[in-house]
Amino acid sequence: MADAFLSSPPVNKNNQFSERWMITSAIIVIILVGILHSVSKLVKRLKSQGATAASLPPGPRGLPIVGYIPFLMYNGRKIPIHRQFNDLAAQYGPIFKIWVGGQLHVVISSPALAKQVLRDDESNFSGRDLPLAIRACTYGGLDLAGLPMGRDWNFMKKVVLREVLSNPSLDRCYELRRSVVVKALREVRSGQPVGVLELAHKMVANATMAMTWGGSDHGDVVDKDKTRRLGDEMMTLMEQPNVSDAFPLLARFDLQGIGRKAAEAAGRFDRIITSVIQKRFDGEGSLIITEEGKEKKDLLQVLLETRERSGAGSSLASMNQFKALLLDITPGGAGNIATVIEWAMTELVKCDKAMTNVKRELDDVVGLESLVEDHHLKKLNYLDAVVKETFRLYQVIIQRQALQPCTIGGYDIPKKAKVMVNAWAIHMDPRLWEVPTEFRPERFLESGNGMMPFDFQGSNSHFVYIPFGSGRRICAGINLATRMLKYVLASLLHSFDWKLPAGEGGSTVDVSDEFTLIIKKKKPLTIVPTPRLSCPDLQA
Numbered sequence: 264m265a266d267a268f269l270s271s272p273p274v275n276k277n278n279q280f281s282e283r284w285m286i287t288s289a290i291i292v293i294i295l296v297g298i299l300h301s302v303s304k305l306v307k308r309l310k311s312q313g314a315t316a317a318s319l320p321p322g323p324r325g326l327p328i329v330g331y332i333p334f335l336m337y338n339g340r341k342i343p344i345h346r347q348f349n350d351l352a353a354q355y356g357p358i359f360k361i362w363v364g365g366q367l368h369v370v371i372s373s374p375a376l377a378k379q380v381l382r383d384d385e386s387n388f389s390g391r392d393l394p395l396a397i398r399a400c401t402y403g404g405l406d407l408a409g410l411p412m413g414r415d416w417n418f419m420k421k422v423v424l425r426e427v428l429s430n431p432s433l434d435r436c437y438e439l440r441r442s443v444v445v446k447a448l449r450e451v452r453s454g455q456p457v458g459v460l461e462l463a464h465k466m467v468a469n470a471t472m473a474m475t476w477g478g479s480d481h482g483d484v485v486d487k488d489k490t491r492r493l494g495d496e497m498m499t500l501m502e503q504p505n506v507s508d509a510f511p512l513l514a515r516f517d518l519q520g521i522g523r524k525a526a527e528a529a530g531r532f533d534r535i536i537t538s539v540i541q542k543r544f545d546g547e548g549s550l551i552i553t554e555e556g557k558e559k560k561d562l563l564q565v566l567l568e569t570r571e572r573s574g575a576g577s578s579l580a581s582m583n584q585f586k587a588l589l590l591d592i593t594p595g596g597a598g599n600i601a602t603v604i605e606w607a608m609t610e611l612v613k614c615d616k617a618m619t620n621v622k623r624e625l626d627d628v629v630g631l632e633s634l635v636e637d638h639h640l641k642k643l644n645y646l647d648a649v650v651k652e653t654f655r656l657y658q659v660i661i662q663r664q665a666l667q668p669c670t671i672g673g674y675d676i677p678k679k680a681k682v683m684v685n686a687w688a689i690h691m692d693p694r695l696w697e698v699p700t701e702f703r704p705e706r707f708l709e710s711g712n713g714m715m716p717f718d719f720q721g722s723n724s725h726f727v728y729i730p731f732g733s734g735r736r737i738c739a740g741i742n743l744a745t746r747m748l749k750y751v752l753a754s755l756l757h758s759f760d761w762k763l764p765a766g767e768g769g770s771t772v773d774v775s776d777e778f779t780l781i782i783k784k785k786k787p788l789t790i791v792p793t794p795r796l797s798c799p800d801l802q803a
């Protein structure tokens with residue numbers, strides 16, 4: 264972040280130093296004034312809500328004004344935030360606080376307290392404090408993840424769960440994702456190293472776009488690669504730490520330029536989505552007729568028909584909310600899925616036993632003469648366990664905001680405090696999981712320990728397993744995420760044998776991670792494919 268402050272362009276070599284010094288000093292003064300103002304406002308707010316420092320959760324001392332930011336960012340070891348929070352929980356307990364600039368963050372690391380936040384007291388913890396870049400990219404927070412829980416959110420969530428991303432709707436657009444995935448498999452060359460994240464991202468993002476609005480294969484409206492790159496650009500901006508988020512008074516200065524860049528990228532994305540929707544209103548490209556003569560609807564078509572039925576033009580059905588929802592699906596959801604695929608492949612190339620088991624199951628269920636198809640997925644139990652175990656190891660922090668002052672675990676939580684459930688810490692707790700750091704898909708196949716079977720809702724595992732959050736604000740894309748992830752992962756594993764490049768062994772694979780909005784692999788996984796199917800579909 265410091266670099267961003269100091270990187271104003273030099274005008275003249277001779278006075279470069281004094282120019283920089285003046286700009287830097289000016290920025291520092293603005294920051295200090297802004298920070299002091301934010302802090303004094305916050306102290307007043309806390310006092311007015313009756314929360315005293317003594318009744319807040321315990322936590323590490325930060326520095327005046329900036330709070331704990333320097334320790335999180337410059338601790339010399341670059342430890343990702345989910346791991347730092349886990350270390351702090353070991354010191355301060357399952358609920359602790361830190362100040363990030365003028366903002367109070369409360370971090371939760373136990374199933375019982377997660378249940379209170381996500382389920383028992385969910386309407387109070389249903390807020391989301393959106394970073395400015397996310398607001399800029401989602402029409403001011405109009406996407407489903409950003410909308411406050413209320414009439415519009417209820418309507419949109421119902422539309423998504425019952426119509427757009429329901430299983431029947433995803434069945435209807437299977438051909439659209441299949442054609443993209445098969446095309447990408449055909450492009451994989453035997454013996455040539457493949458960057459797994461890049462390939463998975465291309466497959467998932469293009470397939471998601473094809474499912475969502477038909478893509479360029481069906482209507483020549485959108486250049487898929489260009490749109491995917493634009494989506495990446497937006498995601499990168501959303502993930503960047505922004506000083507304006509920690510010190511809202513500085514937001515108007517947009518010191519890092521993140522707000523401006525995000526608004527500009529969002530404008531370009533909006534033009535794409537608007538042109539796609541306009542074509543639909545003009546009656547173009549709404550239905551796809553497959554080779555078997557069946558009509559298939561893409562997700563946008565389902566969305567527009569639902570909007571029509573619900574009375575188009577009402578505030579509930581505001582067009583920007585619908586457009587923002589498309590952004591949740593792609594690029595938002597697609598990026599998450601590709602990241603989890605890279606983690607799953609990483610664990611499998613490291614673990615011969617799991618790789619052998621998953622391949623044996625694919626051979627039994629699918630056979631070496633066929634590609635994986637959607638209908639096979641329900642029978643792939645070991646693959647299901649691999650996916651669940653990958654979610655356990657690489658899941659993330661669930662972010663909410665308190666809408667009213669309240670208490671958790673006996674501590675006061677003031678209104679507007681950011682409440683973060685560190686799902687990763689819960690998934691890694693040795694009191695809850697046997698050898699939690701080990702990749703062991705079998706733990707999701709076993710039964711009889713009183714907590715099985717694990718699902719993705721949180722409640723039947725007593726909040727020990729919460730990769731998609733829980734309660735009414737639970738992830739809206741579970742169906743799409745799990746079906747797409749299993750389909751792409753199974754297709755890659757069944758179509759090719761994957762080996763590490765010469766000289767690398769399973770034990771040497773780098774598994775270091777970093778936290779942005781999700782847990783990402785720091786060093787991309789590169790592996791080498793050898794075809795294993797005698798299947799005409801793969802011969803282009």
Ligand code: HEM
Nearest residue numbers: 407408591592596599600731732733736737738739740744
């Ligand atoms: C690997 C895949 C994914 C993971 C691990 C994941 C995880 C999550 C988590 C942890 C939350 C917060 C839930 C809470 O606050 O309790 C969430 C919310 C959400 N996710 Fe996902 N997600 C994934 C994929 C997707 C996809 C593909 C979509 C596509 C539509 C999606 C759409 C959403 C939306 C709209 C919300 C906000 C729901 C609300 O606030 O009501 N996610 N997701």
